[in-house]
Amino acid sequence: MKITDLTPIFNQDEAPNCDVYHQFLYAVNAAARTCGLTRQGIVNRMNQALKVDDVVINETLLNKYLAPGTEKYLPAHQLPALLWAIKSIEPLNVLLEPLLFKAVDQRSQLLEKHAELQMEIEKFSEQQREIQKTLLPSSSNQ
Known part of the structure; x- marks a missing residue:
């Protein structure tokens, strides 16, 4: 799509390249390394944000979610908890980039x-x- 084309991305005949899974994982892992928390600390914050009494996320499960070759994907409804836990919305921007949007706080x-x-x-x-x-x-x- 040309920058001068003002037709919204959702009305384009050609689909954008939404294959951003590895870029998303990279952004999550980068934010996780710089947020100042251990993996267990991230897990604790995620469970706190999910407002559940039982442990929904544990360190093993989080590691599976964030491994590039995994077949265990983070459920979409847990994404806000992950973003809050790692203190970054950059992974969300990776997901939105093909649609030419950006999350803004x-x-x-x-x-x-x-x-x-x-x-x-x-x-x-x-x-x-x-x-x-x-x-x-x-x-x-x-």
């Missing part, structure tokens, strides 16, 4: 909105200064 959205409002304030302030110049007699006309 609320803080990022607020920062973006703040920047937009700041630019509007500056634009209106400039307009106000121009109006003041027009309305106030200049010192050279006195």
